[in-house]
Amino acid sequence: MFSLCYRMLGERAGAEDAVQDTWLKWAASDVAQISNPPAWLRRVASNISIDMLRSAYRQREVYVGPWLPEPLVQPEAGAPVHHFELAQECELALLWAMERLNEKERAAFILREAFDADYSEIAGTLGLSASACRQLVSRSKKKVQQAGPRIDATTQEVADLSQRFFMAIMSEDFEAALALLTPRSVSISDGGAKTRAARRPLVGGSEIIQLIRALYLKTKAEQGWTTQVRTVNGKPAFLRYQFGVLDSVTTIAPDYDGKIAWIYIMKNPDKLAVMSK
Structure with missing residues (x-):
């Protein structure tokens, strides 16, 4: 049920x-x-x-x-x-x-x-x-x-594309990360007014990477950050923690050309708290 x-x-x-x-x-x-x-x-x-x-x-x-x-x-x-x-x-x-x-x-x-x-x-x-x-x-x-995101991608497809994308970001190769996006890619963040998050969907690789780059460089200067890859709703996802507290969950959905069609970023602390129980 x-x-x-x-x-x-x-x-x-x-x-x-x-x-x-x-x-x-x-x-x-x-x-x-x-x-x-x-x-x-x-x-x-x-x-x-x-x-x-x-x-x-x-x-x-x-x-x-x-x-x-x-x-x-x-x-x-x-x-x-x-x-x-x-x-x-x-x-x-x-x-x-x-x-x-x-x-x-x-x-x-x-x-x-x-x-x-x-x-x-x-x-x-x-x-x-x-x-x-x-x-x-x-x-x-x-x-x-x-609606947009592809819903029939295999776990392996998502895992491979996620690894390439997140590894490019963590190595600060933002051009490589941008190459995995398209002008139609969409990034959606849910902060629920409880934390800083984009208040509208971001559309297009350039806009998405601009924000991701700014956030990565900001958190890089802070302490206590760790990351973990876990299975979320049947697909690989990137979990980020600060001093052991879950800060965000990020996962993607590919398009039919092997690029990223959709990025999901959960930052609402209320939802993350429920998820962590």
Whole structure:
């Protein structure tokens, strides 16, 4: 259930609340009368998430700067596996692309693409006909594909491109880093008014590198910085710490030419604190 709710909401705490509400409804139901418990749970969790998402969208309209979904970091080897293991497979680029969908489009897309629900189940969940749900899923796919970042890149593709990009920056070869970007590359930072971050998406390699270069040289002069590569939402990401406190999470999505299409930078300390639990 967490995986479904997290994909719907893009937030860990919200997803956990939705899961709890779903199980409370299950506990209050006559379970013996439920012929298909998995479908029942998906329907309830989806509708709870739809209601929460409507409220969340209103809040995001007044959010300071771009809003980005919260990342999920894969536990280190030997660490206990959390209940959100399956949700880690949902890429941040896909979560961000799904922000273009309304509540029912998002639910239909997730139920069909992530959980292979048939159209009759989706229809029962959303209160629509099966035919309308087919159209809803088709429209949602087109919107997601048109959103920008590529969502079908392999882990190895992301790892190779990330290594080249971050190594170029750390060696201060900003020309090499720029060569991995294009005029269409987009960098999005989420600081949530809690820390310094770009208040708008940066478009084009020159603008992106200008900011990255300035930030790198600034932090280079400060003490206590360390970096780590971890798996975040199923893909490699670059985590930066200052005196052991997580400061940012950065990951990329490539285009079909092997260049960087999209850079995700999470700096909101509230989201990073939730992620670190």
